[in-house]
Amino acid sequence: MENPLAPLLAPPADPADVRILEAAVAQFALIGIRRTSADDIARRSGVNRTTLYRRMGTKEEIVRAAMAHEVRKVLAEIEARLAGIDDPLERQLHGFGVTVTTLRGNPLLRQLLAVDRDETLVWLTLDAGAAIEIATAYVVGMVTELRTALGLPDTPPAEVVAATIVRLVHSLVLTPDGSPRLPDDRSLREFAATVICPLIGVPLDRSAGRADQ
Template sequence: MILAAAEAEFTEAGVRKANVDTVAARAGVSRSTLYRRFANKEELLIAVAQRVYERVMRELDTAVAGLSPQDAVVEAFVAGATLIEQDNLVRRLLVDGDVKMLTAQAPAMFIELAVQRVASTLRRAGAQMPDADLHDVVEIHVRLVMSFMEVPPSDAGRWAPDRVRATVGKFIAPMVW
């Protein structure tokens, strides 16, 4: 209940403006109960980030199930770009300056966990490249998505799913074999 309440508060108020007292009230617990579980706002944010990460990874796993490694890369990009564009909390956790000021752990944690999970998914999809190479390629992919979120393209149409599919299929998916 606390994490759901915190997720709602971080989404609606933003990380900097989120209020721990509001989180406790939303969760139906006292402030002291909240602080027994989470020493501070940063710990609460990290726990929420982990929860959001798991949700995002499940959504990406579903989007690429049964696809070849190259097709999985394409659909993961489309799903990832859509999630980041449509989910305010995901976007805040990955690229919001407020989060970076509060903790550098959330984006770094997400990158490494995402790289491990996506590499594992691509391996299950049939990727044959050496583990170290697969890890490096996936990290490039994850960082590309984040880079586009931090500095959006001058042409917003580049985020249209068909254009993402075409671009990723042509330039990025061939990096995985």
Template sequence: MSEIVADTETAILDAALAEVLTHGIRRTTASDIARRAGVARQTLYRYWPDVQAVFAALMTRELVAGLPARTTAVDLGAFVTVLVDTADSIRRMPLIERLRDTDPELFARYILDRLGSSQRAIHADLSSRIAAAQASGIVRPGRPDRLAAMVLLMVQSAVQSAPLVEEWLPPRAWRSELAAALRGYLGAQP
């Protein structure tokens, strides 16, 4: 990929992020994004077939960028801390907060109807991390892809539904309970 292509893609996605944060997805158009990016609308369409594809690429970029750097966890507690820190960071992303407030049907689509590129990327990352943690003896045996799928379901639900239960689970308690759930699930089984 040439530097110009990468710069143009980045400019378009940065513009899409700014527009979505300002107006929400439903009120953001390809024209709005192109204007903010300083490109022609036709340029945007050279990279993505429609504005929904731009939004999908934006979500993938932002969520994958939120994944932590590779580290070697020394115990289950450290491994779970990385997962909870990542979930909390994603939960507090301005893009996630804005979409939760203005476009909740988008979340429903990814919970009920389809897996997106970002979920697939996160699942692959989790599978790899779980396999490494299993090799170190800190996560219980089992197929890493299956364990990763369940962790993804647990964390995705916790992230997306956190505001619904905030009266019972304020942020600190949310972190603590998510950590307990993940430790219980990933820890050695009797």
């Protein structure tokens, strides 16, 4: 089944746009989102302010695009860490823990929270819609792959299940000290086996049996 959200995963096609987004991310990490100006991004990316606005729009639009770009890079990192796992159920069990730990340890996220915590939290919560949509597109692919391999029906729809998983990961990353506390790989894998996989439609006895592997 084709993933209807797949286009969201595609990076900008123009190298100049990629260069601008990379420059924006680097500048945010240096002094924070609030203190970064359009001139800072233009100067760092080697374009003038007029070109920046023409290609990217307002600063708000630049921030949104830069955050989306970073989400795609993180997803590519996660996919690379799962590349050697062929079994779809194992990819799901291991992938949940890899996703949470990768995001919790993301250097950019840590740096942004250190230099501009308040503004970063706004972009990670109130303005995180685009990032959540991109992450959902990725998880739709994993859910669909697992359901197809195990002959499971697409109910609830993969998009609904994937969005729920993404929302849960989002919360676990931003509030690691709240319940459920999942501080290590073992607890994350067990949670994936007993909560995430049944949400997808995998029988509990099938997924829980792999929790300790």
